[in-house]
Amino acid sequence: MRVLVVEDEVRMARLLKRGLEEEGHAVDIAGDAPEGLWMATENHYSAVVLDVMLPGFDGFELCRRLRGAGVWAPVLMLTARDEIGDRVRGLDAGADDYLVKPFSLLELAARLRALARRDDRSRPAVLGEGDLKLDPAAKRAWRGDTELKLSPKEFALLEVFLRRPGDVLTRSQIIEAVWDFAFDGTSNVVDQYVKYLRDIVDAPFGRHDIETVRGMGYRLRHQAPG
Numbered sequence: 001m002r003v004l005v006v007e008d009e010v011r012m013a014r015l016l017k018r019g020l021e022e023e024g025h026a027v028d029i030a031g032d033a034p035e036g037l038w039m040a041t042e043n044h045y046s047a048v049v050l051d052v053m054l055p056g057f058d059g060f061e062l063c064r065r066l067r068g069a070g071v072w073a074p075v076l077m078l079t080a081r082d083e084i085g086d087r088v089r090g091l092d093a094g095a096d097d098y099l100v101k102p103f104s105l106l107e108l109a110a111r112l113r114a115l116a117r118r119d120d121r122s123r124p125a126v127l128g129e130g131d132l133k134l135d136p137a138a139k140r141a142w143r144g145d146t147e148l149k150l151s152p153k154e155f156a157l158l159e160v161f162l163r164r165p166g167d168v169l170t171r172s173q174i175i176e177a178v179w180d181f182a183f184d185g186t187s188n189v190v191d192q193y194v195k196y197l198r199d200i201v202d203a204p205f206g207r208h209d210i211e212t213v214r215g216m217g218y219r220l221r222h223q224a225p226g
């Protein structure tokens with residue numbers, strides 16, 4: 001499987017990479033928390049291994065942000081101390097398992113296998129509104145029987161609308177949900193992406209479900225189930 005390891009200590013990261021590759025996994029390394037967040041949201045990983053102590057922000061916060069961004073890959077946290085507090089914090093943040101340093105590569109590999117096998121209970125339900133359907137975990141969306149080809153940002157935008165059908169969403173609410181903390185552009189990007197999304201989700205189907213609410217923002221029209 002494809003595994004992301006977020007670990008700033010270079011020797012440790014190399015060791016993990018080599019060990020997991022020997023187990024037959026494909027391994028990417030992120031050296032700090034922002035990079036880990038970016039990689040995990042841009043790519044699809046079967047599992048994420050997170051060190052707790054990271055530059056940028058810590059592994060708990062990273063895990064929370066991954067879940068907030070709709071990344072549902074199993075997360076295994078590496079914690080330096082055998083502290084019940086860390087374990088609880090990790091599970092609160094949405095981690096699936098944790099391992100206390102020092103640990104053996106064999107144990108890490110075994111835990112990862114177990115996580116990959118486990119039914120992902122945190123996997124969110126498929127969202128739907130009218131004939132629109134979106135599976136946050138599988139990263140797929142449909143209008144009726146037609147699968148929609150969406151970029152990651154377009155997908156995230158549609159997910160935001162589908163989580164709150166009928167509600168007016170302001171541009172800043174949308175930026176917060178889709179572009180996250182690091183975004184430093186203007187709200188024009190929201191208008192641009194709403195246009196992209198309409199061109200995929202509405203226009204080809206002769207629909208106008210993504211509505212502009214003048215002076216306020218945007219709204220996904222609330223529809224009868226169908």
Ligand code: CA
Pocket residue numbers: 007008009051052053054
């Ligand atoms: Ca570290």
